[in-house]
Amino acid sequence: MNNHVVIAGAGPVGLWLAAELHLAGVRATVLEQRTERDERSRALTVHPRTLEVLASRRIQRPFLDEGVPLPGGHFGVLDSRLDFRRLNSAFPYTLALPQARTEELLEAHAADAGARILRGHRVTGFTEHAESVTVAVDGPDGRYELDAAYLAGCDGARSIVRTAAGIGYPGTASTVLGWLGDVVLDRPPVPGFSYFGPQGTLMVVPMPGGVHRLVGITPGDITTDWPGDLTLAELRAKTIAMTGDDFGMRDPAWLSRYGDATRLAAAYRKGRVLLAGDAAHQHFPAGGVGMNVGIQDAANLGWKLAATLHGWAPTGLLDTYHAERHPVGVSLTETSRAQVALMTAFSPPGLSLRGLLSELISTLPQVNDRLANRVSALDVTYPPAGADAHPLIGTRVGDPELLALSRADAYLMADLTPGASLSALAGPRLRVHHRAPGAFGDATAILIRPDGHVAWATDEADAATRFAKEHAA
Structure with a gap:
């Protein structure tokens, strides 16, 4: 069988997928149409579940050393921030780290694993066969073809792979335009500054290199008309209208607009084509979840x-990719839409709604925890088949000791x-590690998939016999 996967897109999602494949003994070629890495960082946040994924391959340390841990995150820029310190994770915080640096670290990881990354190479289409797929590519030296077993589209919201595969991308068009500006501020506000009121919403975030990022929406940005590229003068006027000050902004490094178009691929798999990341789901970048969900797609x-x-x-294992991750995409798009509604609630009734939700978050821990777990993806569970399945099946394992033992090519x-008593079960695709009884309630054994979710569990005293019986069946 052809043991080669072509991946379109060398962003964080494609790079993580390439590394996972090579760690599991599968060749991967990553094709990226950009000749250089994009140094602009739309995403600035690494969430707890993504940190657990990094820890499962023992590469979390560079991210932790360079990133800034923050105790929480926002939901719809409400006044009450979510407290991540309450989360049941070894990483109960968000990590502030520019996407450009995250991508650089992931590219080094993929290259160390053996992945081939080709820049200036653009996938233009493919031909699917019974046992393979032929990928058409435009490269620096002209057109050529690559044969592979599968083609993975990690090539963004305008995915050529998705379009060529004829996979539907239903959803809603943009009606709100957010904006961002990476600028120097001579008089920056206090760290964590944000504003919300009838004039709009604004967050100011310090970044490396003496630059601050301003992101926001004003009532005039609730539109379906594209007003042209954002200018420094417009950014200054919007900021002054909300705060009375431009904070001494100058020397813009990046000015950009983005919409709230929200779409979800009808299928994450079609034959020998698979989609992950923005190629599978597009949404407003609320809370910095997009890159994180994409990396978690690739981990699955x-x-x-x-x-x-x-x-x-x-x-049927490969078909479970869509079955498990498509519902996550549904949740992602619904949560994004809800946050956009809150971020554009500039009317008096909208401000009252925001005040009520902020009060609930600050006074009811269960509301904080529900939203924090949802935003951080710690609540993602893959429901098992059968009503009598063990309750742990499908849940994530965040135990640091077990994360450190995880591998891409074997169950744990x-x-x-x-x-x-289970050591006799060990084999090339099954590693066994003794953990203190009681670590997972009454469970006497749990089988952990390479992506850190529970595949099987039992409470029976003779776990070996139970596993052998069910495995044989």
């Missing part, structure tokens, strides 16, 4: 694709029995 897909190509995947059995 990588091991399944490798297991399929190596022949050790259970029947956590033996929670007093006598470490």
Whole structure:
């Protein structure tokens, strides 16, 4: 069987997928139409679940060393911020790190794993065969073709791969225009500054290199008309209208607008084509979740694709990629739309609604926890088949000890029995590690997938016999 995957797009999603495939023994070629890495960073936030994913491959340390941990995040720029310190994770915070640096670190990880990354190479289409796919590419030296077992579209919201595959991308067009400006501020406000009122919403975020990012929306930005590129003069006028000060802004490094168009691919898989990241879901960048969800898409897909190509995947495993991640995309788009509604609630009734929700977050811990878990993706569970399935199946494992033992090419059995009785089950695709009984409630054993979710669990004392019986079945 062809043991080669072509990935369109060398952003964080494509790079993580490439690394996962190589760590699992599958060749990957990443094709990126840009000749240089984009040094502009639309995303600035790494969320707790993504940090757990990084920890599962033992590469979290450079991110933690360079990023700035923040105790929470916002939901719709409400006055009451979400408190992430309450989250059940080894990383109960958001990490402020520019996407350009995140991408650079992930590219080094993918290259170290053995992935081939070709810049200036643009996928233009493909031809699917019974057992392979031929990918058409425009490269620096002209057109050529690559043969692969699968083609992964990680090439953004305007995905050529998705379009060529004929996969629908239903959703809603943009009706709100957000904007951002990376500028020097001679008189910056206090860290964590934000404004919300009848004149609009504004957040000011310090960035490396003496630059601040201003992001916001004003009532005039609720429009379907494109007003042209953002200028420094317009950014200054919007900021003064809201705060009475331009903070001494000058020397813009990047000025940009973006809309709230929200779309979700009808299928994450069609034959030998798979989609991940913005190619599968487009939404307003509220809370910095987009890059994180895309990396988590790749974490789900990588091991399944490798297991399929190596022949050790259970029947239908690759189809579970859509079954598990498409609902996450639905939740993502719904949450994004809800935040846009809050961020544009400039009317007196809207301000009252915002005040009520802020009060609920600050006074009811369960409201804070529900929203924080949703934004951080710590609540993502893949429901098991069967009403009598163990309640742990499908849940994520954030235990640092077990994360450190995870591999892209094998399951991990956590033996929670007093006598470490499951060691005889160990094999090339199944590693066994004894963990203290009680670490997962009454469970005596849990089987952890390479992406850190529970595949099987039991409370029975003779866990080995139970596993052998169900595995044989």
